[in-house]
Structure formats: C-alpha cells, structure tokens
Amino acid sequence: MTDFDRHTSRISRRKLLQAGAAAAALGTIPGPLQRAAQAQGAFDWKKFKGEKIEVLLVKSPRGDILTKYHKEFEDLTGIAVGSEMIPEQQQRQKAVIEFNSGNPSFDVIAISYHVQKRQFAKNNWLADLRPMMNDKALTDPNLDFNDFAKGGLNYAVEPDGRVNSVPFNLDPWVVYYNKEIFGAKSVAYPKTFAEMLDAAAKLNDPSKGVAGFVGRGLKNANVPVWTSFLLGYGGGFIDANGKLMTDRPEAIEAGKMYQALLGKYGPQGVAGFNWNESQSLFLQGKAAMWLDGIGFAQPLEDPAKSRIVGKVGYGVMPAGPKQRVSALFADGEGISTYSKKKGPAWFYLQWASNKENQTRILQAAAGAPVRNSAYAMAQKSSDFKAPKEWVECMLASAAIAQPGLPIIAPVTEFRDVFGIALTNMINGADPAAELKKATADFQPVLDKSEKA
C-alpha cells in the first residue's frame, strides 16, 4: 500500500529553460497564502534557541533526506529535533491513535493529503498556520508561496480558508509510453481519450506478449486509474448536497474506459496488478502505455533494471471529452493542534520546504518537489539524470492537476469499495451495475462520517 512512495528520476545537465516558463504558467495562488508570500523583513532564525521539537515522518526517500539534514536545522535555529520515521501505513495508524488520545508525542507530522486531509481537518487535529504566516517575526521572507505549484497549495488550504499544512511533494498521474512500440506501428501519442483507446487497440498484441495498456487492477490501488478518466469526463466525487456522483453517466463512461483498457487491452491477470507488477511489465517492453504516478522515471531509465532505456515517452494525461486533468496526490507537513511548541514547529516546516531541501529531493530522485524553482536549481548538479521530457511532463501535469480522490475522511473505504467494483469490471462485470452497487454501499459510510 505504499503505492505513492517511489523513486523519481535524476535529471541530467540539460537546459531546462522550460521549467521557469511552465512555473510562471501555474496561475494564481490561493488567497490565504498570498499575504504570507509578501511578508518581508530581516528574519531571526534563532528566536526559539534551546527548544526541542518532535517530528513524525514517513519512511521514504524524502523522509530520509530530511532526517539526514536535521543537523543543518539544529545549527540554523538552535532547536533540537527528535524525529521518528515509520512506514506509511503504520504512520497513518499511529497518527489516528495518538491524535485520538489528545496527547500526541509529536509536534510536526507528515501527512498524505489524499488520505488524511479531511480526516485531520474534520477532527481539528492540525493547527491553523495563518496567524504564524502573517507574523513577520515568525515567517522567513524567503518562504515565497509563489514558488509552490498551485495543485499542492490547493491541497493545503481548507474550504473555510484555514491553512493546516505546507505542501512538500507532488505526485500527478502521467502516461508512460513505449516509443518503440508506438513507432513500429506509426501510432502517435494520444491527445484524447478516444485516441488513447484507439492506440491501445492497435498496439495490443497478445501473440507477442505485448499489452496495449497496463495499469493497476488490484482493488484499492486501482481507484486513481478510474478517477483519472472520471475527471476527464467532467465527473466529480460528491455534489453540493453530499451525494456521491459516482454512479452518474460520467463515472460510468470512465468505468467503461477502465474496463476496455485493462480488461480488453491489458495483460493477463491485470486484476491483481499493483504499480509494481505494472512497472515490471512496462520495464520489459511488454506494454505500450502505462498510467501511474510521476515517480517512476528512475527505474525506467536505469539500464540495470530496464530494457527500454531511452525509449520511454513521458506523456501528459490525454484530454477527456470535457477537460484535460491529471489526477494529483500530494504530501505535506502540518503542526499538531495539541503542540505546545507551535513556533519552533513552524520554523521546522519552513526549513523542510525550503529551496535547498526541495532541490535535494529532486537530485536524490526521491520525489517530485512542489517548488517550481527546484527543477531549475537541480540542473546545476552534475549527476542530474532525468530526461528533459520528464521535467516538462511533470510541470505540465502539475499545472492541470486536480485531486485524484475525494477529500473525505473514509477515503480508504472509498478506495476499497470502488476498487472491488473496478476489479470486477476487469473480470467482465457491467460498469453501470457495479458502480451503482458501490455507490449505494458507500453512501451510508460517507453520510455517517460527515455527520459524526
């Protein structure tokens, strides 16, 4: 289930002028963050010298980087950091149990927006950062939210304007495609859903063991594949009255698309595939297209693991009939509302998302940082190996990204219930009937969670 936790790629010393241009195109940033972005003045990092904070991180290449450089933060601020880094699944359980006890052991916590945002917000577990952001004595002028990708900032802001966290890392979904397979049959990279189905049909060649399309079929993990289509069809998750929209025509069309791509043009056994099975098939050159998160460039370009080095295309999600959207997942960091050291914890958040740390993530192929400037800065490093196309795809995807899962508390149950429906579709079930049943099953769970 650590499906969003993968390595990203290194970017080589190529000219990345596009990075800056794309960053400018990311649009305006949410209101609450604008004032903070304009804060100016001399800044005293030593304000909380001698204090100690506890940090709960997720075990991942990004958590490793922060932990490695904690010393730098301690030297800068004089604040001691006690940190704990545990696997994603366990971290989520620990967070729920400790917050529920009313006396969590940590001041700062790493959060996965797509899983924890609504849960944390509904229970008021995270401190509102706005008062500190607007305090010039507490906020470094270099924080600069203008540098953050809009999709990430949208995740950080609550509907009522609260800001509970600072985004850290993005995971927009993209289409990896095998240029050799495309080229052999002179098929161009699809621009629309219809072209995508067409390409999958043309390139699917079971006699050679080549699948037209591969992606997650395993329940729970598979839901973002379907929501990627759902968003493109102009569908949504929940309407203004709290009713699920997952059995409406857009959702059913997306279900049919999913069924066709995986069931018809997918490999045998795809109903049990998570990202790792999909990856290994694609690495072997046995799949023409693969839809998943942005973070797989490193294994795809690693000659020791991949048979398709240099042949991988990085495509932005094709446009649906209504709009072109990349389903987005993201991580950030927030401060426990129970913390007695919110000031030092805020310092930690600012340090963790500073340009140096964000660039380190990219250089170490540990993720896709939320700061646009990191992409331009990383090119200065000599061992930056990711293809230019990947960076372009990343920035273009982040610009059209929307949350890939509903912002609700029981998101794991949502993924479970709809995941089963999707797996059944691969095995031949009727999308409309499956989605109707899943929607009926999940509506009471949703009602209960929002009422409680």
Next chain:
Amino acid sequence: MSARSTPAAPSAFFARRRRNYRRFIIPALVVVGAVIIFPWLFTVWMSAFDWKIGSVAHFVGFDNYVNLATNQRFIESIGHTFYFTVLAVVVPLVLGTIAALIFHREFRWRGVLRAVFTMPMMATPVAIALVWTMMFHPQQGVLNYLLSLVGLPPSLWVYSPTLVIPSLVLVEIWHWTPLVMLIVLGGLAALPTEPYESARLDGATEWQLFRFITLPLIAPFLIVAAVIRTIDAVKAFDTIYVISQGGPGTASETINLYLYLQAFAFYNVGNASAVVVVFFGIILALALLLLHVRQRAQWAVL
C-alpha cells in the same frame, strides 16, 4: 516438624498447605486477567458500540451483529476461511505423512535431506510471500515458465479469482508440510517393531502394514499435527495479505483480512470487535470439534 511426629496431623498439614498455596496463584491470576480476560471482556463491550476512531461512540446493542449477519462480504469471508483452512490442513497432512514415511527409511544422505526438507519452515513468512508473489507473476513468474517447459498453458495463479485460494494454499503447503513431517516422523520413531514382524509372517502386504498398523499407531500424532495446522491455517494472515491482499476483488478475503480492514484501515472498532467475537465463537467450536475427534481417536480403530 509436628506433622511428622503425630499421626493425626498430616490432613491438617495438607489443609494448611493448600490454603497457603492459594496466594501463589495470585500473580498468575493477575496476568491472565490483565492480558486475556480483560481484553476479551473489553472487546465484547466494544462490539456493542458504533465506534469509529476519531468520532464519538454510540451504544447500539446487538446492531453490529445484526449487520454482520446480513453482510454478504463478511459471510463470504467465512466461506473463504473454511475453504483455505480445509485445503491448508488436509494437503500438508497427506504430503507430510508420505514424506515422513520416506524419510523414516534408511538411505544415504538421509540426515542432510531431512534438514533440507525442513528448511522452508524456518523462513520468515513475509519474505516467503514476497518471493512467491514474484514467482506467481503471470508474465514474468517462474511458475508459468516451468509450466511452459512441460507444454502446459500458463495459469493466472493468484491473479485469478477462482485460483487464488488454491494458489495461496500452495505457499502454505510448501511452508508447513515439513512441520507435519517432523511430527509424524517422531511418531514413527516410537513405533514398536513386533507387530510388523508378526504381520509379515502372516503375509501382509506393504499397503496392509501401513493401513492396519502404521496408520492407527500414528493417528494420535496426526491429530496433533492437524490441530496445530488448523490453528495456523485459521489465523493465516501474513502470506495472504502480502500476496493477494484479499483480492482479486474479495476472492481471497478471509475473516482475518476483513477484520484487519475494518479495524486498522477503516477504524470501525465497534464493527471489528463484533467480527472478533464471532470469529472467537467459530474458533471455539472448531477447537471443541478437534478435541472431540482426538478423544474418539484414542479409542477408535481407524
């Protein structure tokens, strides 16, 4: 001292000793109470609440149980658990007995081969599960390659809803047949040789020797192996969770996996507690059945 000197004293002495012993039970009582009885009662208590961690608990009485009784997914998970358990007990029992009979004979390298045979048992379940996951892969797995070598069509293994449970049992068999073998081997080593000699004199065939002498004599050991295997199979979680996560869909979702999802993924603690209580009832019934079989087996002629 007085107890020894007067003949009437011993009963008083033993009575006092019995009384004195009671206080030594207290530590054990406290421990059992704290780690078994209290959690158990607390689970039963929680099962009467509609409680999701992070929200307020409401008392709902038997609602959780009523919901379970009509929950198709839960009922199916009971079916999957039984299907898995029966296969994962019977097949290792048969194969383990055969292996024990083979390894009971004298032959060259027997010690080394026995050690090799028991090696799977020593490996970590999660590590095993990860390796088997790779072997099951429909395109790149070694199992389908092996099938292709002997001209058989590829199988979908754990990626097919119908084959997933038998495939998971395959892992279980590979892992735990050695345990059955060891238990039965211990039984075989303790057998007397006289019945075999007299039966041979009477002209019994090898099959008759096994059917009418060996099998009845090792029956108590087989029952022990069956009990251990049943306990293991019913509580199997790690291999299933790692390999199939209960999928495809819910095709291999056993009670344990359903329980894990309810408790630790959805945080429905009330509902999960009700599942635990029902599961406990099932295990209790199973244990009584096995005890009954064991008692019958001690006297019955197989």
